[in-house]
Amino acid sequence: MNILVINAGSSSIKYQLIDMDTELPLASGLVERIGLEEGVVKYKTFVNGEKKELKETFPIPNHTVGLKRVAELLTDEKVGVISDPSEIQAVGHRLVHGGEAFTKTVEITEAVKAKVKELFPLAPLHNPANLIGVEVAETVFPNAKQVGVFDTAFHQTIPEKAFRYAIPVEFYKEMGIRKYGFHGTSHKFVSEQAAEYLGKEDAKIITIHLGNGASMAAVNGGVCVDTTMGMGPLCGLIMGTRSGDIDPAIIFFLAEQKGYSVNEISSLLNKESGMKGLTGQTDMRDVEKLLDEGDENAILACDMYAYRIKQFIGSYAAVMNGVDALVFTAGIGENKTSIRKLVCQDMGYLGIEWDEEKDKNRTDGVHEINTDNAKTKVLIIPTNEELEIARQTLEVVK
Ligand code: ADP
Numbered sequence: 001m002n003i004l005v006i007n008a009g010s011s012s013i014k015y016q017l018i019d020m021d022t023e024l025p026l027a028s029g030l031v032e033r034i035g036l037e038e039g040v041v042k043y044k045t046f047v048n049g050e051k052k053e054l055k056e057t058f059p060i061p062n063h064t065v066g067l068k069r070v071a072e073l074l075t076d077e078k079v080g081v082i083s084d085p086s087e088i089q090a091v092g093h094r095l096v097h098g099g100e101a102f103t104k105t106v107e108i109t110e111a112v113k114a115k116v117k118e119l120f121p122l123a124p125l126h127n128p129a130n131l132i133g134v135e136v137a138e139t140v141f142p143n144a145k146q147v148g149v150f151d152t153a154f155h156q157t158i159p160e161k162a163f164r165y166a167i168p169v170e171f172y173k174e175m176g177i178r179k180y181g182f183h184g185t186s187h188k189f190v191s192e193q194a195a196e197y198l199g200k201e202d203a204k205i206i207t208i209h210l211g212n213g214a215s216m217a218a219v220n221g222g223v224c225v226d227t228t229m230g231m232g233p234l235c236g237l238i239m240g241t242r243s244g245d246i247d248p249a250i251i252f253f254l255a256e257q258k259g260y261s262v263n264e265i266s267s268l269l270n271k272e273s274g275m276k277g278l279t280g281q282t283d284m285r286d287v288e289k290l291l292d293e294g295d296e297n298a299i300l301a302c303d304m305y306a307y308r309i310k311q312f313i314g315s316y317a318a319v320m321n322g323v324d325a326l327v328f329t330a331g332i333g334e335n336k337t338s339i340r341k342l343v344c345q346d347m348g349y350l351g352i353e354w355d356e357e358k359d360k361n362r363t364d365g366v367h368e369i370n371t372d373n374a375k376t377k378v379l380i381i382p383t384n385e386e387l388e389i390a391r392q393t394l395e396v397v398k
Pocket residue numbers: 210211212213240282283284285286330331332335336
């Protein structure tokens with residue numbers, strides 16, 4: 001079976017076609033700059049170990065034009081990997097916010113679409129774009145089943161004492177103000193692999209997803225019991241451009257002292273803060289260059305970045321009454337040694353002992369980086385959200 005995985009944003013569509021017999025991608029790519037003067041379609045194939053890559057630039061006024069071009073490329077005589085769009089049996093959509101309505105992956109029906117629409121206020125940037133992706137896929141791949149995989153679903157097991165905020169009850173009851181959490185697909189994917197690696201179904205695992213967005217989850221016996229993001233993705237860890245946790249009083253102070261509007265404060269905390277605010281650089285590779293030059297802001301920023309992670313490790317070890325493994329994943333988690341080192345430093349009390357040699361000698365898949373005698377495993381596990389979406393889609397349609 002071939003499953004197309006789609007992650008639609010307001011001006012982009014990420015896609016990957018996966019052959020579920022091998023679980024390998026047949027093709028992947030990105031449509032970007034939708035609605036702007038010049039759109040871009042990027043396309044890569046991997047058939048028979050042979051890699052082909054192309055990039056096209058032309059006006060892409062809307063998502064339909066973009067996805068239709070992807071369908072043409074997938075079935076193209078020269079670069080295509082299937083002969084007809086009907087060879088795609090299912091489309092798995094990344095849907096960001098499922099609120100309390102969706103605790104698992106579902107086939108997308110009219111009722112599901114209506115519910116996703118109802119949740120627009122909770123994810124105004126993501127859900128509308130995700131829904132456009134669904135509607136366009138329905139027209140471009142009419143024979144395929146459409147399936148929705150929610151970022152929030154894995155976190156729906158978090159107990160009420162952890163997901164509620166201490167504000168008047170009606171704001172939860174009437175408006176759904178509570179912690180939801182995100183990156184659920186990734187936390188699920190890597191925590192399951194970690195449990196399998198440990199050979200322990202009831203393992204207590206702390207997953208640390210460090211990409212441009214970053215979050216952690218406490219997973220006890222396969223069940224998520226807490227996570228660092230909240231009603232939206234702004235809180236918890238320090239990220240590329242997001243502040244993570246700050247004292248909410250700062251918001252009022254900025255409004256009062258600077259006369260900032262809600263939009264200005266939102267933009268400051270979401271787009272100008274985090275590593276960008278502290279160092280001027282969003283991408284960790286650029287922060288790394290500053291570190292090499294001995295830049296003091298960059299040194300402090302990395303210390304702060306790791307300190308915040310450490311705080312949550314302590315917190316999650318406490319709420320789970322122990323920890324069997326830490327899992328580092330996503331762009332920074334998988335690649336940045338110095339952050340893993342800083343996080344694991346002076347954590348002997350929790351049985352966490354980082355091994356520099358093991359960290360240096362990376363292998364594919366689950367890779368252990370703790371000392372031989374450490375009580376707690378420290379693992380690097382590459383995340384693969386597309387594959388996890390495809391697997392869950394397969395479960396629903398088979
Ligand atoms: P997202 O999916 O959230 O956009 P990724 O998981 O791709 O993000 O992670 C992006 C981050 O990972 C960027 O900050 C990038 O600098 C960092 N990153 C990727 N590769 C490396 C590397 N080799 N060394 C250090 N940082 C890296």
